[in-house]
Amino acid sequence: MSTQQGIPLTNGEVPKLTFDDYSAYEAEREIATPHGQGSLHRSSDARRRTTATPAVRSSAQRLNKKSIDCSVRDPADQLVRKIVSTSQRLENHVKEDDKDEEEQEEQEEGLGHMLRTSGHRHADTRVKHFWTDDILARTMTKPCIVGELQSYQRENPALFATKSIDTVAEDILKYRRKIFAVLALIDKGACIEEVIAEGLVDKDLPLHTDESSSLCPLFRYGANSTARKVNCFSRIGWKTLHRETFLTSQYAMSPQFLGFDPDGCTPKHEEFSAREILPIIEEQERQQGGYGVIQKIKLARASHGFHNRLRLIKTDDEFALKRLLKNDAVEFRREAKAGGRFNGFVCDHLVTLLMTWTLNGQYYLLFPLARYDLEEYWSHYRSPQVSPGMARWMLKQIVGITAAVEYIHDPSGSQPADILGVPDGREYGRHGDIKPDNLLWCDSPTDRRGIVVVADLGLATLNSVVSRTQSNTKARCAPRYKAPEFNIKGFKIRRSCDVWALGCVLIEWVCWALEGNDARLQFLNDLFQTFPSGSQTDLYFEMERKQNKLVHVTVNQAVAKVRRPQRLLLVPALTRSQKAARLHRSKHCTQLFHDLLWLIQEKMIVVRAENRISAHELHVELKKMTEKGERDSRYFDAPCESLREVTLPLPLQAEFYIQEPKREAISQFQLGVPH
Known part of the structure; x- marks a missing residue:
């Protein structure tokens, strides 16, 4: 026997084992024990790097051809056996890897993969994706479906023996596109023949289950509302998990x-179940107000019918969704009723309620998206440029807002005298909470400067002709902008309280236009005063208790200078900024702004409610101002001095008796301490 260095064999030959032979052995050890495990789990790239060496393959072939009779007791013999075994296993492993990768690539190119990459990603990560009809139509074409069916047939040649693949594809396109899509997503697409045989179609969706059963059987409902079990989803190969996944998907x-409702303008109401999917693809910026949480959302374009429905308000894919804080059905119906009656279809400058729904016991209202409320708009554009274009736009918005208030006050379009009369079936409204926060700036398809609309109509109340001026102890209003009558117990709350509030907003708007937002904020700070209760308030009026249960009410000194007429018990001295007078003296004040300030001082911010101008009369006055500007452009662009003094209605102060016989009744809760 040869003693040549190497592995001794029975025939005396010693095989020449190269470095690659040992590399193959080491590679096997590395593959067989990844991360301390005994299974063959490595990436395809790592396997290829290990096994692609030609020397390894040739060594395996060379060793396999040898007639080796090794002694089990000889360590060298055991090494040779391991090398041969390793080479064979590596060859098989390479073939299996190639086959797995081909199957994976084929699967990634299949219908399930295409659906996952084409669907809308839902804002709720628990939902993940959803598919609108237009996406299904683009993705699930006939060639795509035919290719998917052919892949099933390659795996199981017995499929589609009675019907051609082309026929099955046509059937899917006509009647079962959605069912087949779900099956493809859960890797059950090969069951489509059984679905066709059972007669299950897309119109049968959604399928239902027996919640009391742990096996999740699926049922469909026929025309007579009888439940029929779907048997094709309970056969061999279908597990409970598959049925649960289908039920959800x-x-x-x-x-x-x-x-909208079929008429195209009435807000539709729906009650959605927890399983139903709303087509929301983005959610942002939650803001909580006094009555609800408002959120900016974006809807999938093909899943809503609000495109270009309003003439002056841009309705694209972004909306404002309001969720009521209290799950109060009465409050919800009241706000929905107001939104359905007062909207942009009857008046361009009213916010439009688009739709309402309930979900998980909570109430939702959908509106067009507003970029700002008026307070935010003033803060964003802190130093406006007083140009003729801006002045025209501002007057146009004020006219529109007044028209909206006029419509709320009298939806019938008539303006009877403000007295009690015989009921005639008409209803009269009151907004009750006009303030900058409830005036919303929206994008407009017709005006690059946008449009301002009246919002938060949930506070709007409707009254008959008899009750519309009766006392309302539940009347609500933002403290700063509420009229004096809100603070007198038993006083009749009239529609004119909206005119007072609008006058307060307008003087702030003029202040912003002529002096900028910083000056407006300083003016609001100047409004602060001591209320009869001792608290500090920023109301537009002042109240002082006198003897004999009298309450003297005057316009806040920060607003206007008051001449001291005779026969008035109390007239405030001029101690603060007197904003109206300063605005008249502004170097930017054109005749438009003079007229606006006169209108505000003389007819809107008037203490006695019965002396205020009505919304209808105010609308007429503002339209006259528009006509002036159309006749003479200098009305908007030529600064000038005030041509006259302000004529204030007498009395500026009002005297109200507290309607309570007991002396102790004159207290802060009767005076309506701001809250």
Whole structure:
């Protein structure tokens, strides 16, 4: 026997084992024990790097051809056996890897992969994706479906023996596109023949289950509302998990379509179940107010019918969604009723309620998206440029807002005298909370400067002709902008309280236009005063208790200078900024702004409610101002001095008796301490 260095064999030959032979052995050890495990789990790239060496393959072939009779007791013999075994296993492993990668690539190019990459990503990560009809139509074409069916047939040649693949594809396109999409997503697409045989179609969706059963059986409802079990989803190969997944995934193929009632303008109401999917693809910026949480959302374009529905308000894919804080059905119906009656279809400058729904016991209202409220608009554009274009736009918005208030006050379009009379069936409204926060700036398709609309109509109340001026102890209003009558117990709350509030907003708007937002904020600071209760308030009026249960009310000294007429018990001295007078003297004040200030001082911010101008009369006055500007452009662009003194209605102060016989009744809660 040869003693040549090497591995001794029975025939005396010693095989020449190269470095690659040992590399193959080491590679096997590395593959067999990844991360301390005994399974063959490595990336395809790592396997290829290890096994692609030609020397390894040739060594395996060379060793396999040898007639080796090794002694089990010889360590060298054991090494040779391991090398041969390793080479064979590596060859098989390479073939299996190539086959797995081909199958993975084929699967990634299949219908399930295409659906996952084409669907809308839902704002709620628990939902993940949903598919609108237009996406299904683009993705699930006939060639795509035919290719998917052919892949099933390659795996199981017995499929589609009675019907051609082309026929099955046509059937899917016509009747079962959504069902087949769900099946493809859960890797059950090969069951489509059984679905066709059972007669299950997309119109049967959504399928339902027996919640009391742990096996999740699926049922469909026929025309007579009788439940029929879907047997094809209970056969061999279908597990409870598959049925549960189908039950959930089917809703992703039919997201809810949001839109108006069939008349195209009435807000529709829906009650959605927890499983149904709303087509929301983005959620942002939650803001909480006194009555609800408002959130900016974006809807999938093909899933709503609000495109260009309003003439002056841009309705694209972004909306404002309001969720009521209290799950109060009465409050919800009241706000929905107001939104349905007062909207942009009857008046361009009213916010439009688009739709309402309930979900998980909570109430939702959908509106067009407003970029700012008026307070935010003033803060964003802190130093406006007083140009003729801006002045025209501002007057146009004020006219529109007044028209909206006029419509709320009298939806019938008539303006009877403000006295009690015989009921005639007409209803009269009152907004009750006019303030900058409830005047919203929206994008407009017709005006690059946008449009301002009246919002938060949930506070709007409707009264008959008899009750519209009766006492309302539940009347609500933002403290700063509420009229004096809100603070007198038993005083009749009239529609004119909206005119007072609008006058307060307008003087702030003029201040912003002529002096900028910083000056407006300083003016609001100047409004602060001591109320009869001892608290500090920023109301537009002042109240002082006198003897004999009298309450003397005057316009806040910060607003206007008051001449001292005779026969008045109390007239405030001029001690603060007297904003109206300063605005008249502004170097930017054109005749438009003079007229606005006169109108505000003389007819809107008037203490006695019965002496205020009505919304209808105010609308007429503002339209006259528009006509002036159309006749003479200098009305908007030529600064000038005030041509006359302000004529204030007498008395500026009002005297109200507290309607309570007991002396102790004159207290801070009767005077309506601001809250």
